[in-house]
Amino acid sequence: MHKLFLKPKKDEFVRRFHPWIFSGAIQKMEGQPVDGDTVEVFGPKGDYLATGHFSAGSSIAVRLFSFEKTEAGLDFWVKRLGAAFHYRQSIGLTGKAATTCFRLIHAEGDGLPGLIVDVYDETAVLQCHSIGMHRQRLLITEAILETGGGVVTAVYDKSKETLPPNYASNISNGYLAGAASSQEVRENGHVFFVDWELGQKTGFFLDQRDNRQLLGRYVEGKTVLNSFCYSGGFSVYALAAGAKLVHSVDVSQKAIDWTKRNLGLYGFDESIHSCIAADVQKYLQDCQQYEVMVVDPPAFAKNISKRHNAVQGYKRLNVAAIQKVAPGGILFTFSCSQVVDRELFYNTIVAAAIEAGRQVRVMHHLSQPPDHPVSLFHPEGSYLKGLVLYVE
Numbered sequence: 001m002h003k004l005f006l007k008p009k010k011d012e013f014v015r016r017f018h019p020w021i022f023s024g025a026i027q028k029m030e031g032q033p034v035d036g037d038t039v040e041v042f043g044p045k046g047d048y049l050a051t052g053h054f055s056a057g058s059s060i061a062v063r064l065f066s067f068e069k070t071e072a073g074l075d076f077w078v079k080r081l082g083a084a085f086h087y088r089q090s091i092g093l094t095g096k097a098a099t100t101c102f103r104l105i106h107a108e109g110d111g112l113p114g115l116i117v118d119v120y121d122e123t124a125v126l127q128c129h130s131i132g133m134h135r136q137r138l139l140i141t142e143a144i145l146e147t148g149g150g151v152v153t154a155v156y157d158k159s160k161e162t163l164p165p166n167y168a169s170n171i172s173n174g175y176l177a178g179a180a181s182s183q184e185v186r187e188n189g190h191v192f193f194v195d196w197e198l199g200q201k202t203g204f205f206l207d208q209r210d211n212r213q214l215l216g217r218y219v220e221g222k223t224v225l226n227s228f229c230y231s232g233g234f235s236v237y238a239l240a241a242g243a244k245l246v247h248s249v250d251v252s253q254k255a256i257d258w259t260k261r262n263l264g265l266y267g268f269d270e271s272i273h274s275c276i277a278a279d280v281q282k283y284l285q286d287c288q289q290y291e292v293m294v295v296d297p298p299a300f301a302k303n304i305s306k307r308h309n310a311v312q313g314y315k316r317l318n319v320a321a322i323q324k325v326a327p328g329g330i331l332f333t334f335s336c337s338q339v340v341d342r343e344l345f346y347n348t349i350v351a352a353a354i355e356a357g358r359q360v361r362v363m364h365h366l367s368q369p370p371d372h373p374v375s376l377f378h379p380e381g382s383y384l385k386g387l388v389l390y391v392e
Contacts, residue, residue: 001038001039001040001051001071002029002030002031002032002033002037002038002039002040002054003029003030003031003039003040003041003042004021004026004028004029004030004033004039004040004041004042004054004061004062005026005027005028005029005030005041005042005043005044005046006021006025006026006027006041006042006043006044006049007025007026007027007044008027008044010024010025010027010044011025011043011044011049014041014043014049014050014064015043015049016377017067017375017377018377018378019052019063019064019065019108019111019113019375019377019378020060020062020063020064020113020378021041021052021060021061021062021063021064022059022060022061023058023059023060023061025061026061027044033054033056034054034056035054035055035056035057035131035132035164035167036053036054036055036130036131036132036134036135036167037053037054037132038051038052038053038054038072038132039051039052039053039054039062040069041062041064048069049067050064050066050067051064051065051066051067051068051069051070051072052064052065052066052113052132053065053113053114053130053131053132053133054132055130055131055132063113063114063130063132064113065080065111065112065113066111072136072139073139074139074142074143077136077139077140077142077143078142078143078146078147080110080111080112080143081104081105081140081143081144081146081147081148082143082146082147083110084104084105084110084117085104085147085148087110087373088102088104088371091370091371093371094151095151097186098186098188098189099186099187099188099189099209100120100121100185100186100187101118101119101120101121101185101186101187101192101194101204101206102118102119102206102371103116103117103118103119103206103207103371103372104117104118104119104124104144104148104371105117106371106372106373106381107129107381108375108378108380108381109372109373109374109375109378109381110373111375112133113130113133114128114129114130114132114133115127115128115129115130115133115140116128116129116202117140117144118196118202118203118204118206119148119151119152120183120185120194120196120202120203120204121151121181121182121184121185122151122152122153122154122180122181122182123152123153123154123155123156123178123180123181123196124144124148124152124154124155124156125155125156125158125196125202125203126140126141126144126155126156126157126158126159126176127157127158127159127162127201127202128157128159128162128163129159129162129163130163131163131164131167134159134163134167134171137157137159137176138176141155141157141176141177145177153177153178153181154175154177154178154179154180154181155175155176155177155178156173156174156175156176156180156196156197157173157174157175157176158173158196158197158202158203159171159173160172160173173197183195183196184265185204187206187209187212187233188209188212188213188237190236190237190240191262191265191266192204192231192233192236192262192265193231193258193261193262193265194231195231195258198254199231199258200230204231204233205230205233206369206371206372207336207368207369207372207384208233208234208296208334208384209369210366210369211332211334211366211386212233212234212237213237214364214366214388215234215237215238215241215292215294215332216237216238216240216241217241218292218330218388219237219238219241219242219243219292220241220242220243221242221243221244222243222244222290222291222292222329223243223244223245223246223288223290223291223292223326224238224243224245224246224247224290224291224292224293224294225246225247225249225287225290225292225293225294225324226238226246226247226248226249226294226296227249227250227280227283227284227293227294227295227296227297227321228249228250228280228295228296228297228298229248229249229250229255229256229259229275230250230252230255230258230259231255231258231259231261231262232248232258232259232260232262232263232275233262234294234296234332235248235259235262235263235273236262236263236266238292239263239266239268239272239273240266243272243292244272245272245273246272246273246274247273247274247276247287247290248263248273248274248275248276249276249277249278249280249283250276250277250278250280251277251278251279251280252277253277256275256276256277259275260275263275280295280297280317281316281317281320284317284320284321284323284324285320287324288324289324289325289326289329290324290325290326290329291325291326291328291329291330292329292330292331292332293321293324293325293329293330293331293332294332294333295317295318295321295331295332295333295334296332296333296334297313297314297317297334297335298336299335299336299337299338300313300314300335300337300340301337301339301340302337302339303339304339306339307337307339307340307344310337310339310340311340311344311348314335314340314345314348314349314352315348315351315352315355318331318333318348318349318352318353318356319352319355319356321333322352322353322356322358322360322389322391323356323358325358325389325391327391327392328390328391328392329390329391330363330388330389330390330391331387331388331389331391332366332386332387332388333349333386333387333389334366334384334385334386335384335385335386336383336384337383338380338383340385341385342365342382342385345385345387346385346387349387349389353389358391358392359391359392360389360390360391360392361389361390361392362387362388362389362390363388363389363390364386364387364388365385365386365387366384366385366386366387366388367382367384367385367386368382368383368384372384
């Protein structure tokens with residue numbers, strides 16, 4: 001196994017269990033690791049620290065998946081996947097008829113950087129964000145099937161979109177085990193069709209489960225706008241909770257088709273909902289006022305260099321949204337950009353409210369659910385932030 005030695009004082013974060021090693025912290029290497037190779041990391045005095053996957057040419061040179069010596073064979077993966085499954089059991093997400101979809105592995109939050117595993121009823125969708133994890137996909141698949149409580153019977157690999165282009169050009173998405181028996185799942189008793197083969201991310205935004213549930217408390221008899229609706233998650237919850245009228249807006253026609261399909265599963269009266277393919281920012285210029293609004297855009301910034309432009313984008317969007325909330329109405333607004341932290345997002349919404357000229361109160365601070373855990377040693381894993389605002 002390749003060995004990597006850190007510069008003096010660059011080992012402190014690793015000793016505090018931070019899972020990233022930046023390229024500038026490396027003093028020397030024994031061997032010539034290539035993308036995806038497993039490397040052992042040592043301190044400046046030669047003491048073992050951790051094991052991880054090497055990424056050549058990346059600012060994050062190593063993503064650490066173990067702070068104990070390991071060869072990362074099947075036993076290792078069974079132990080780690082089993083621990084993750086047990087944690088989901090402990091928070092009440094497995095074996096429940098009302099909710100048959102959840103996140104099983106949340107990268108650094110579960111000590112496995114570069115790996116996402118979402119469970120949709122009997123199918124686990126695996127998405128690798130590092131070559132090292134993708135090279136272990138068959139062992140990971142075997143471990144998922146062994147530790148999934150007998151529930152998971154199929155594993156679908158959807159990593160092509162999330163891996164470096166030069167590597168991804170030689171791989172394809174597809175089933176690593178079994179085949180899907182159904183693409184319908186339940187979330188808090190609501191039924192959804194999930195297209196993990198063609199949809200965004202792994203197919204559904206599981207991180208909004210608790211926030212969708214919260215929305216249901218405020219929509220009875222109200223007019224609702226679900227902007228950036230994707231497959232209509234918030235729309236289904238709103239209509240099921242008795243909303244008077246729901247408009248679902250997304251620039252993607254495919255997203256609108258998925259929303260229509262999910263709404264169609266319930267047979268809601270078409271007179272109380274409309275699905276509109278439109279740019280949200282432009283739609284907000286001329287639309288009616290709504291008593292409840294959801295603004296849940298995609299990440300405006302993927303890296304730190306794009307953060308300023310992202311903040312300006314969030315501000316423009318929320319100025320327009322706050323102006324379209326009816327007096328006494330409620331706005332659910334979100335950011336999933338990891339580089340826009342909670343304080344910066346809050347300050348951006350404050351600036352938007354000032355520019356919109358409305359009095360606004362904070363009702364709730366929102367985040368990701370517990371199956372998207374954040375390691376105490378990796379606060380960067382807290383990516384989803386949201387506010388529920390009362391607009392006078």
